[in-house]
Amino acid sequence: MKFSSIFVLIISFAFLSCNGQASKESQTIDAKVFSEKIAATPNPQILDVRTPAEFSSDHIDKAVNVDWLGDSFVAGTEKLDKTKPVFVYCKSGGRSQSAVEKLEELGFTNVYQLQGGILKWDAAGLSKPSNKITGMTLQDYNKSVDSDKKVLVSFYAEWCAPCKKMTPYITKMQTELADSVTIIRLDADKNKTLMTEMKISELPTLLLYEKAAVKWRKSGFISEEELRKQIQ
Numbered sequence: 001m002k003f004s005s006i007f008v009l010i011i012s013f014a015f016l017s018c019n020g021q022a023s024k025e026s027q028t029i030d031a032k033v034f035s036e037k038i039a040a041t042p043n044p045q046i047l048d049v050r051t052p053a054e055f056s057s058d059h060i061d062k063a064v065n066v067d068w069l070g071d072s073f074v075a076g077t078e079k080l081d082k083t084k085p086v087f088v089y090c091k092s093g094g095r096s097q098s099a100v101e102k103l104e105e106l107g108f109t110n111v112y113q114l115q116g117g118i119l120k121w122d123a124a125g126l127s128k129p130s131n132k133i134t135g136m137t138l139q140d141y142n143k144s145v146d147s148d149k150k151v152l153v154s155f156y157a158e159w160c161a162p163c164k165k166m167t168p169y170i171t172k173m174q175t176e177l178a179d180s181v182t183i184i185r186l187d188a189d190k191n192k193t194l195m196t197e198m199k200i201s202e203l204p205t206l207l208l209y210e211k212a213a214v215k216w217r218k219s220g221f222i223s224e225e226e227l228r229k230q231i232q
Contacts, residue, residue: 049088061128077108088111153206156185156187166227173228204220
């Protein structure tokens with residue numbers, strides 16, 4: 001390749017980078033750093049991509065809601081300034097990852113994603129304190145796992161993809177193994193107080209109890225075969 005051609009390519013790359021076409025800076029960061037960067041940014045653009053129902057129940061201060069699962073995500077982001085940082089989060093990280101990719105396509109060049117979503121934010125103690133109890137209390141939970149039989153507790157959410165895959169065989173096992181194992185399914189969105197107090201920051205999360213003591217714990221997808229091995 002001739003020197004002149006190489007020179008043209010270098011100049012073109014530099015031009016595109018300066019205009020934000022080739023240089024993109026998207027980062028996935030933990031809750032503490034996410035919080036610190038928001039605090040250090042004047043008038044931060046915080047984007048909550050959960051559903052309106054999730055947003056109304058709790059959200060990071062000063063966040064705006066644009067539902068990733070809705071049909072107007074692109075239109076909802078038009079009010080954001082593409083030249084300034086955008087802080088994106090969802091419940092556990094799945095939807096926010098897709099939203100970040102779309103924001104990059106739209107020309108946003110400085111996007112921060114909250115690793116693990118608002119579950120990690122809550123677990124890090126960054127949510128505003130609340131005296132409101134949502135769902136089962138820790139006292140009632142402890143009573144439910146105190147049994148002569150093994151007790152398997154499955155924390156799930158309706159929007160959680162791995163949870164959806166596991167639901168059919170977990171509900172089937174509730175009936176099949178009822179004589180030896182009590183299986184309790186708890187919706188994370190309906191038991192927020194318990195999630196916070198137990199510091200559960202990933203979904204699905206399963207806990208196996210024997211005589212009220214945790215004998216096994218697993219976060220993330222597990223096959224039916226492997227789950228049966230653990231609880232038998």
